[in-house]
């Protein structure tokens with residue numbers, strides 16, 4: 001069986017300017033070190049968790065410079081919250097995959113429900129964004145998830161699966177094995193409400209079944225599937241224990257560096 005590396009990604013949304021981002025990273029590095037010591041004392045290996053943050057475009061450079069600072073050694077990757085599906089040219093206000101790759105971004109978040117809601121983001125564009133991100137050697141983190149209405153109508157996971165079907169239609173199996181899927185029920189984002197852990201487990205199993213049916217067992221065994229929606233230090237341990245949960249996409253709680261470090265260590 002393939003061992004998937006657990007991961008925790010912090011989505012800062014439209015928060016933390018570049019000065020605040022530097023401060024965040026300093027505090028995170030010291031919280032992280034404190035946790036490392038505690039875990040070492042308890043004989044737990046923690047540094048196999050892959051940890052990343054998704055700052056605003058304007059904070060990426062500050063994070064890049066600090067993440068490279070070996071005296072801090074935060075072992076932190078970073079990425080962007082969105083990208084244009086186009087290469088370059090007369091697209092005022094947009095940011096290309098080439099620009100993000102040049103900054104050293106490891107990830108690009110695609111299809112976040114807030115983008116789907118407040119911008120004309122649609123499934124059709126997301127599939128092309130997946131393509132440009134992979135072509136530039138970065139990892140797409142694609143968000144899928146049903147709204148509260150969808151859930152009450154009993155079409156929860158089907159709604160999310162349809163989003164995934166559409167997002168991956170331009171991908172080969174090899175491409176797909178590099179993709180990260182974040183299952184985020186929209187009604188759970190920023191609300192403090194989470195589905196029962198057994199519901200999360202079964203939703204993630206349905207997602208992996210779809211990948212298996214579409215791309216085969218080898219690919220399905222490699223794709224990391226994260227849960228997102230009101231994850232905090234109080235519920236992370238219970239959710240990560242569930243079968244098939246490879247980690248978290250964390251919004252609100254990631255703005256607090258100590259809380260984020262704690263969630264990262266609970267995911268180990």
Ligand code: PEP
Nearest residue numbers: 189190228229230251252
């Ligand atoms: C998110 O925005 O991806 C998210 C999961 O937010 P929160 O953790 O605040 O619910």
